[in-house]
Amino acid sequence: xxxxxxxxxxxxxxxxxxxxxxxxxxxxxxxxxxxxxxxxxxxxxxxxxxxxxxxxxxxxxxxxxxxxxxxxxxxxxxxxxxxxxxxxxxxxxxxxxxxxxxxxxxxxxxxxxxxxxxxxxxxxxxxxxxxxxxxxxxxxxxxxxxxxxxxxxxxxxxxxxxxxxxxxxxxxxxxxxxxxxxxxxxxxxxxxxxxxxxxxxxxxxxxxxxxxxxxxxxxxxxxxxxxxxxxxxxxxxxxxxxxxxxxxxxxxxxxxxxxxxxxxxxxxxxxxxxxxxxx
Numbered sequence: 001x002x003x004x005x006x007x008x009x010x011x012x013x014x015x016x017x018x019x020x021x022x023x024x025x026x027x028x029x030x031x032x033x034x035x036x037x038x039x040x041x042x043x044x045x046x047x048x049x050x051x052x053x054x055x056x057x058x059x060x061x062x063x064x065x066x067x068x069x070x071x072x073x074x075x076x077x078x079x080x081x082x083x084x085x086x087x088x089x090x091x092x093x094x095x096x097x098x099x100x101x102x103x104x105x106x107x108x109x110x111x112x113x114x115x116x117x118x119x120x121x122x123x124x125x126x127x128x129x130x131x132x133x134x135x136x137x138x139x140x141x142x143x144x145x146x147x148x149x150x151x152x153x154x155x156x157x158x159x160x161x162x163x164x165x166x167x168x169x170x171x172x173x174x175x176x177x178x179x180x181x182x183x184x185x186x187x188x189x190x191x192x193x194x195x196x197x198x199x200x201x202x203x204x205x206x207x208x209x210x211x212x213x214x215x216x217x218x219x220x221x222x223x224x225x226x227x228x229x230x231x232x233x234x235x236x237x238x239x240x241x242x243x244x245x246x247x248x249x250x251x252x253x254x255x256x257x258x259x260x261x262x263x264x265x266x267x268x269x270x271x272x273x274x275x276x277x278x279x
Contacts, residue, residue: 080222081229084197088190088233095186095241098179102244106251109141109176113258117265120147124269129154142172142255143262150266158267158274165263172259176252180245187242194234201227 078085116139123132129151136148149168153160205223 077229080225081233082197082200082226084193084200084230085233087193088197088230088237091186091190091193092237092241095183095190095237095244098182098186099241099244102179102183102248106176106248109255111139111141111143111258113143113262116143117262121265121269124266124273127273142169142176143258145172146259147262147266150263150270154270158271161270162263162267165266169259169263173252173256176255180248180252183241183245183248187238187245190237190241191234194231194237197230197234198227201225201230 078089081088116135120132120135123129123135133148133151136144136151146165146168150161150165153164201223203223204226205220208223209220
């Protein structure tokens with residue numbers, strides 16, 4: 001009986017020892033867990049915060065770059081327009097120079113025709129043709145110029161007077177129309193140069209697309225910008241120059257009307273004077 005109990009004790013001893021050692025393992029595990037919990041975690045949060053800060057700063061940088069690119073001054077636009085901006089600039093300078101010169105010329109040629117003809121008729125009715133010539137010499141403009149040419153031929157008859165007025169009128173018309181061909185050329189050529197710059201910019205844009213493996217909007221932005229800038233520049237040059245050309249043409253039409261009225265008035269006054277002499 002005792003032997004049986006001893007054997008049972010020997011058999012149960014390992015199990016009892018195993019059961020006694022498991023809590024220690026659990027405690028060891030708990031200690032490891034506590035140790036792991038006590039070990040400070042890797043510094044991941046600052047990295048995450050840094051990444052968040054960088055991500056928050058990236059849109060700001062993009063907005064700054066976009067604002068800088070959007071607020072381009074005149075010099076930057078000129079450079080971005082490419083080589084075709086130089087002929088457009090030359091055309092603009094020529095157009096402005098001719099416009100200013102024609103404006104000054106027409107301002108000097110402006111004349112109150114009715115008042116001038118009254119003064120001229122007073123001299124002719126008095127028979128003072130030399131005074132009428134001096135009046136024409138003192139007065140600027142195409143009207144006084146053609147009337148002076150007619151008075152210079154008064155001794156040769158009314159037919160020669162009319163021919164002299166016609167010849168002087170043709171010369172004055174040539175002086176008035178001087179420079180208008182240049183304005184018409186600038187107003188027609190400037191848009192063509194702008195369109196040529198447009199084609200050049202699009203060719204460059206598509207060439208960059210063909211050469212690039214990955215198509216990006218920034219690749220074609222330069223070429224498209226060049227195309228749009230040259231087109232706008234050509235129109236900006238052509239529109240005011242064309243308006244100035246049309247204005248000067250209308251002024252020439254008024255001068256032609258004044259010259260025709262003045263020539264008819266002079267011939268009538270000389271005819272009346274000759275009729276009075278015959279009486």
